[in-house]
Amino acid sequence: MLKDRTAVITGGVRGIGKAIARTFCENGANVILCYRSNDEEAEKTAAELSALGTAVKVIKGDVADPETAKKVAAEAKAEFGRVDILVNNAGITNDKLMMRMTPADFTKVIDANLNGAFYMMKEISALMVKQRSGAIINMASVSGLKGNPAQVNYSASKAGIVGMTLSAAKELGRRGIRVNAIAPGFVETDMTSVLTEEQKKSAAQNITLGRMGQPEDIANAALFLASDMSSYITGQVIGVDGGIIM
Helix, strand or coil: CCCCCEEEEECCCCHHHHHHHHHHHHCCCEEEEEECCCHHHHHHHHHHHHCCCCCEEEEECCCCCHHHHHHHHHHHHHHHCCCCEEEECCCCCCCCCHHHCCHHHHHHHHHHHHHHHHHHHHHHHHHHHHHCCEEEEEECCCHHHHCCCCCHHHHHHHHHHHHHHHHHHHHHHHHCEEEEEEEECCECCCCCCCCCHHHHHHHHHCCCCCCCECHHHHHHHHHHHHCHHHCCCCCCEEEECCCCCC
16 A cells, blocks of 8 residues: 555654554555654664564654754655655643643643644655655644643644644645644553543543544554545544544
């Protein structure tokens, strides 16, 4: 489905990003995984995915720094000659009630989640324009669609992702580049591992399908948006949330 295509995935060495990378590799893609700090996890993930038979490259860098995007684009071009898919998955949380949230608390999340996605789209789309093809997938969130208490910073960053996705889709569509977003709901990852089983059960009761999502649920949606199966889909925000905000 993605044979011989090259994908750049930020935040790609664990959680949702790793699940997407695995699914892409299983479907024939070469992947470049951008990560910020966990060298051991990056090496472990690269070894696991390389065993699937496609090329895997890891690049260390903070997406909040625009130089990281430039580095990733340059190395992707040098290594593979092109980038067919970009998944802006890297993100952080810093949840606090707004009254207790400092300007730094707010800006740090915006820099990583929103600005980082912009920097990557800017650099990678420049390669895609020359190819006249490409698929960009931005990771939004139900928090960016409906808001959440103590997540003014996170919700703002993800709402920004939605607006940026729509604008980029209009800019890039006539150049053969599709831009879509996925809005995950409550997904079991390292971010939610701090919750107690009781808290998880309580959260599941508010989900129409009665369960929390798995990283693979998001990965399957990303595979669809990255592949030719979605060749006539752009500018869309696809909720993968078990029906939590219907």
